[in-house]
Amino acid sequence: MNALRKLIIGDAQADRVVPPSGFTAQLTLFVSGAMAFLCVFALALSLASGRVANRWSDELARAATLRINAPAEQREAQTEAALKILRQTPGVANARALTKDEQAALLRPWFGAGIPLDTLPVPQLIEVTEDDPGYDAQGLRLRLQAEVPGAVLDDHARWRRPLVDAAIALRRLGVVSILLIGGAMAAMITLAANAALAANAQVIEVLRLVGAQDGYIAQAFVRRFTLRALSGAAVGVVLGMIGVFLMPEASEEGGFLTGLGFQNWRWLLPLIIPPLAALVAFFATTRAARKRLGELA
Amino acid sequence: MIELENVGYNYGGGELFSDLSVQLAPGSFHFLTGPSGAGKTTLLKLCYGALTPTAGRVRAFNMDVKGLDRDQMAYLRRRVGVVHQDCRFLDHLPVVENIALPLTVSGRGLSEEQANLQELMNWVGLSERMDALPPELSGGERQRAALARAVILSPDVIIADEPTGNVDWEMSQRLLRLLVELNHMGKTILVATHDLPLIRAAKNQVQARVLRISNRQLISAGADL
Structure with missing residues (x-):
């Protein structure tokens, strides 16, 4: 707890002990920013896929279609018979024959407007909505086969x-x-921390000569890398969220591709990325510093 | 305070010295002399734990230096102030922050120690150079700053490696006076030098023992130095 407090509050004097390093600072900022940016999109994709999976699973599981393939003169009678059977079937919440207009609307994307439905051998469709826990599909099929031969x-x-x-x-x-983004970020920050530790070998030697404990030396590097990762990731998340925000809103026409944004409170989820990035940097740098200081002993 | 018992040290197979014993009693003043490459710096490093002997034992403040872990070693370094020949500063920090480095790393706030720091800067004559960066200092100023850094935690022992190596006679006299003053305050002093006139000058100011590394052995040098 004390170590965490020290890490957050810091010590201005101790922060100055390690000289500001050029490319490792920029590398850490860039990597954490880029990784956080990608992470926002991966998170959006993951949430959207989850949403779609649930929706398809729920909606489609509760709906079925009964198709009456019968000659025109028998179609109405078979439709009535099928509806009667469906109303008697336990687990069927609702059964409704689609109107001509509704059937025409379904065919419009393929045949265009003004289809002469009466002149075409189009089967009659019945929309079936399930109750919870649903009906016995096999049993229903057998009954329909016996009583409504044209029903599928x-x-x-x-x-x-x-x-x-x-x-x-x-x-x-x-x-x-x-997970891969987190791992790649940890690897890149470890490399940057190792480079910084190697470049500051003389500083480490001087600090040890004046009585600095390894924990103090490590913390000077860890704090710097953690804060860089935090700030880089914060910028990356903001840019990522703007990118997601600017994506087209979910629409029927666009289908899955337009539903990639966050919804409601889930807009808050990307905000956990910067602290997570800082945590990854903290552990990666601590590990690298301990290893390096052990080697320098 | 610091005791070397039958200490030997090998550099990559070659023996630098062997069976070497010496005791630095509290409040004593020692000069360590000998030709270049005889092992003066190595002996000093053994005293403050920067090197481990290949034979024998080094004891500091009643602890075997070999058995110390890293944290204990850090505490040992705080009790032994070291002035290096090349001073070893952090070039990106101003002189005052370099001098205060032992305070910083031991977690003591500079604001509370401001008065002591100012007094120390005055004592070594660097109060006007507090904000200068180490590369901007002259050789004598660097050595005085290194001495100030070595004593800021008021260590029991002060070890100096060729402190007058890069300064003129007047400056080496000034540094000597500072070391003698510290010895009069009760500090144990060990100075490695090949500056024999400095040792002769010191004999008028302090009761100093002169040790000489010769033929891989440590001998007490006579007054004829």
């Missing part, structure tokens, strides 16, 4: 599963990216 039940499982799997994999990729 599509519970979306065929194409829902790969989409949900893809979204989950994308979320996992985002998390792995964040």
Whole structure:
């Protein structure tokens, strides 16, 4: 606790003991800034993928479509029969035949406006909404097969599963990216700290000669690198958040790609990146300093 | 206070000296002399723990120096003030901060020690040069600043390695007077030098023992130096 207090408050005199180093300071600032920037996007991607996976999983799992492939003269009767069966089926919350206009709207992206639906052998669609815990799809299929020969039940499982799997994999990729970014940042800061320690070998020797403990010497470097990582990451996060903010808002037309931003309180999540970057720098520099000071003994 | 018992030291297979014994009693004043390369600096480094003997034992303040961990070694260095031949300053810090470095690293605030620091700067005659950077100082000023840094924590022992090596006769007399003053305050002094006129001049001011490294052995030099 005392060490943490010393690290945060610092000692102006002790901070001056190690000379300001040029390229390692810039390297640390740049690396932590760039990594934090990337981290914001990885976090946004991960959260958006999670959101999409949940939405697809929830929405699609509760919806199914019944298709009536029957000759025009039997279509209405089979539709009525199917609706009757659906209303009697436990676990079905709602069943509704789509109107002609709704079916035309579904086909519009492919055939354009003004489709003569009456002249085309378009099957009648019935939208089925599930109750919790849902219906017995296999049982329903068997009954429909017996009573409505033209009915085909599509519970979306065929194409829902790969989409949900893809979204989950994308979320996992985002998390792995964040971990890799943290690891790469630790490696770069360790290199920069080692370079700074090597460049200041004479300073370390003088400090030891006048009675400085290794902890004091290490802290002079650790504090400097931690604060640099903190400030670099803060700048990176601000720029990253601006980048995410400027991305197009989620829309039906844009689909998944336009829904990458943060939502509600999740805008606060990137704010934990700078303290995390500082923590990574603290441990990386402490480890590097201990190792280097041990070698210099 | 500091005791070397049958100490030997090898540099990469070659023996620098062997079976060397000496005791620095509290309040004593020693000169260490001998030809270049005889091992004067090595002997001093053994005394303040910068080197470990390859044979024998070094005891400082009743502790075996070899068995000290890093933190204990740091405390030992605070009790032994060292003036190096090349002074070893941090060139990016002004003189006053270099002198105060032992205070800084031991966690003592400079604001509380301001009066002592000013007094010390006056004592070594550097009160006008407080804000100068080390490369801007003359040889004599550097040595006096190094002496001030060595004594700022009021150590029990002061070790100086060729403190008059790069200064004129007048300045070496001034440095000698400062060391004698410290000895009169009860500090134990060990000075490595090949400046024989300085040793002769010191004999008029202080009861000093002169040790000479010769043929890998340490002998007491006579008054004929």
